[in-house]
Amino acid sequence: MIGLNHLSKHYGDTKAVDDVSLTIDKGSVVAIVGTSGSGKSTLLRLVNRLIEPTSGHVTLDGQDTRALPAFELRRRIGYVIQDHGLFPHWTVARNIATVPRLLGWSKARIEARVEELLTLLSLDPAAIGPRFPHQLSGGQMQRVGVARALAAEPELLLMDEPFGALDPVLRGKAQADLRAIQRTLGTTILLVTHDMAEAIALSDRIAVMRAGRVEQFAPPAEILARPATDFVRALVGEGERAFRYLSLTPVGSLAEAGAAEGAPLPADATAAEALNALIWRGTESLALEGGGRVTRSALLRAGHP
Amino acid sequence: MIPNRLALVLAVPLAAGLALPFAGLRANRIAAAEPVWLWQALGAPAAIGIALLAVLTVMWGRVLAAPALAAWLALMGVVAHRLTAGGPDFARVSPGAGFWLGAVALALLLADALAQRRPGPVARLTWLAAAWAALALLLQGWGHVSILQEYAARYMTFWAEAQRHLALALGSFAGAVLVGVPLGVLIQRRAGWRGPVMGTLTAIQTVPSIALFGLLILPLGWLATHVPMARAVGIGGIGMAPAFVALFLYALLPIVTNTVAGLRGIPASVAEAARGMGLSPRQRLARVDIPLALPVILTGARIVLVQNIGLATIGALIGAGGFGTFVFQGLGQTAPDLILLGALPTVALAFSAQVVFDALIDLLPGARA
Numbered sequence A: 001m002i003g004l005n006h007l008s009k010h011y012g013d014t015k016a017v018d019d020v021s022l023t024i025d026k027g028s029v030v031a032i033v034g035t036s037g038s039g040k041s042t043l044l045r046l047v048n049r050l051i052e053p054t055s056g057h058v059t060l061d062g063q064d065t066r067a068l069p070a071f072e073l074r075r076r077i078g079y080v081i082q083d084h085g086l087f088p089h090w091t092v093a094r095n096i097a098t099v100p101r102l103l104g105w106s107k108a109r110i111e112a113r114v115e116e117l118l119t120l121l122s123l124d125p126a127a128i129g130p131r132f133p134h135q136l137s138g139g140q141m142q143r144v145g146v147a148r149a150l151a152a153e154p155e156l157l158l159m160d161e162p163f164g165a166l167d168p169v170l171r172g173k174a175q176a177d178l179r180a181i182q183r184t185l186g187t188t189i190l191l192v193t194h195d196m197a198e199a200i201a202l203s204d205r206i207a208v209m210r211a212g213r214v215e216q217f218a219p220p221a222e223i224l225a226r227p228a229t230d231f232v233r234a235l236v237g238e239g240e241r242a243f244r245y246l247s248l249t250p251v252g253s254l255a256e257a258g259a260a261e262g263a264p265l266p267a268d269a270t271a272a273e274a275l276n277a278l279i280w281r282g283t284e285s286l287a288l289e290g291g292g293r294v295t296r297s298a299l300l301r302a303g304h305p
Numbered sequence B: 001m002i003p004n005r006l007a008l009v010l011a012v013p014l015a016a017g018l019a020l021p022f023a024g025l026r027a028n029r030i031a032a033a034e035p036v037w038l039w040q041a042l043g044a045p046a047a048i049g050i051a052l053l054a055v056l057t058v059m060w061g062r063v064l065a066a067p068a069l070a071a072w073l074a075l076m077g078v079v080a081h082r083l084t085a086g087g088p089d090f091a092r093v094s095p096g097a098g099f100w101l102g103a104v105a106l107a108l109l110l111a112d113a114l115a116q117r118r119p120g121p122v123a124r125l126t127w128l129a130a131a132w133a134a135l136a137l138l139l140q141g142w143g144h145v146s147i148l149q150e151y152a153a154r155y156m157t158f159w160a161e162a163q164r165h166l167a168l169a170l171g172s173f174a175g176a177v178l179v180g181v182p183l184g185v186l187i188q189r190r191a192g193w194r195g196p197v198m199g200t201l202t203a204i205q206t207v208p209s210i211a212l213f214g215l216l217i218l219p220l221g222w223l224a225t226h227v228p229m230a231r232a233v234g235i236g237g238i239g240m241a242p243a244f245v246a247l248f249l250y251a252l253l254p255i256v257t258n259t260v261a262g263l264r265g266i267p268a269s270v271a272e273a274a275r276g277m278g279l280s281p282r283q284r285l286a287r288v289d290i291p292l293a294l295p296v297i298l299t300g301a302r303i304v305l306v307q308n309i310g311l312a313t314i315g316a317l318i319g320a321g322g323f324g325t326f327v328f329q330g331l332g333q334t335a336p337d338l339i340l341l342g343a344l345p346t347v348a349l350a351f352s353a354q355v356v357f358d359a360l361i362d363l364l365p366g367a368r369a
């Protein structure tokens, strides 16, 4: 469990972060969204003490993070940034081994961990491990950045717009990978993003920031259904609200008995994907894998609270 | 094969080299030289043969440049041997304008031929070692060439001065690196110090070298007379100490500037990642900052090394020794061969230092991303 207690960071008159208190459950994913300059990165960097707060403090499993030297604390917290920041003079394997080496792991253990992580992120250890960062594609660099952050089995993973530089296709793939990894490892993740759809797709809770303050901290469905302020409402995007809401619902939960024409949809597809298929095929209902069907009216009803 | 454009351009000095006097014959070491042409020294048929070989060299420069240059140097030894045979003992044969022009043209041809192969760092070091070996071998045949005679007359002092020259140039270089890199790191971290430090170093750089030697004589002389310890370790107003200090001061600016530039060139995301991963300040410096700035720092170091090897000659003016000793003695005695005995090794050293350093920079792993 991570606790942010009355955290503030002021730069002169600018209140980059202004009295923020949040509790993040172990194993959950929290997304921080907000407009540019709202203090998202600052909040993230207060957690691993890249910045020291003007006031307030952070607890990690109940322990005040100021109890440790900052660099020791950071070795327990994974950190992924948008430009990945891979060390250009080290191979991929050496990059991933950064924190394990700092922690003095044995050579064999480090090698095994590097191989495990590269495989987890669908990179071929034999081919990619010995390369230097400039020999990788943007998507590969980004994945190596994630692998490096996960290397020492951190209790918490901080990600500052980790997918910001990727094209939409890679972005979708990277998000799916992250969800899978998070499910496997159970890591607690605090993720900064500009992209509301990304926040909804990835997180258990969303913190909406504006001018250094958290305007709402709630699960995605609640943010969509009951935006606390006009700012949150605007950020959610009223024009896309229904589709975003649908994207939170697995189509399997709307299934009813019966048969339908056409290729069946996987049961873990979202209701948004199902509606899309329904419109495109021009039918009234869709078959689901594993039996049953979903009807147009069920989908339309699921598009609002 | 069609010769490349550079080879055609170099054909002009090469032809001039064949047409101008190849050597100068003098009754003694300071007498005026009498020009000797190749055909006079070797006979017309041999001279025509050499001219034909020169044409072939221009046509197939890539293959023939190295053997042609070696042959050209050897030819000087042969000509000197011929001209002095049976003559008076103190008659001198020195290389003439033709020889030098031809040698430069062939050296450029060779440099071009090497550059076209794009040799890797190890290959370049090998070539340099081979060049030194070949030169040592060829100079064996130069026993009758005036420069080598100057050398033979003072080979003991030659090597002593060579040592002093190297000690002066390399010592002040090492000192400048040891002080300059930490200084660069420091002013990169403390923005407030940057202005004063860079200002001082730039001001030093603008003082002409001889004036700086002169300026240092006073304080170091004072130190020598008032601090017995200083004199005991060889510090004095003239000699090695002021030359060393002057070279060291000149060397600081390029080292510090390049250290700062190298550190500034580190991408912000890499610096952020190094901090975020939990490297301690010292680990960041040793494992990330310095290795990444190293190519730029080494570029500065290369400038300094070459600059110091050249500047060290001036140290002879205030009694620091080195190859400059021969240059200034030669100037005083109007003995051009003696000047060359000081100047040529200096040039060769500076050139070699440059090649070695460039190779070292290229050998850094992953730094050339």
Ligand SMILES: Nc1ncnc2c1ncn2[C@@H]1O[C@H](COP(=O)(O)OP(=O)(O)OP(=O)(O)O)[C@@H](O)[C@H]1O
Residues within 6 Å of the ligand: A011, A014, A015, A016, A034, A035, A036, A037, A038, A039, A040, A041, A042, A043, A194
């Ligand atoms: N070192 C600093 N000195 C002064 N002001 C700063 C500093 N760092 C951040 N700020 C200010 O604090 C505010 C929040 O910055 P922050 O980088 O946290 O925003 P952000 O939400 O991450 O924005 P973006 O989405 O553009 O990355 C901004 O107004 C910024 O100008």
Ligand SMILES: [Mg+2]
Residues within 6 Å of the ligand: A040, A041, A042, A160
């Ligand atoms: Mg930011």
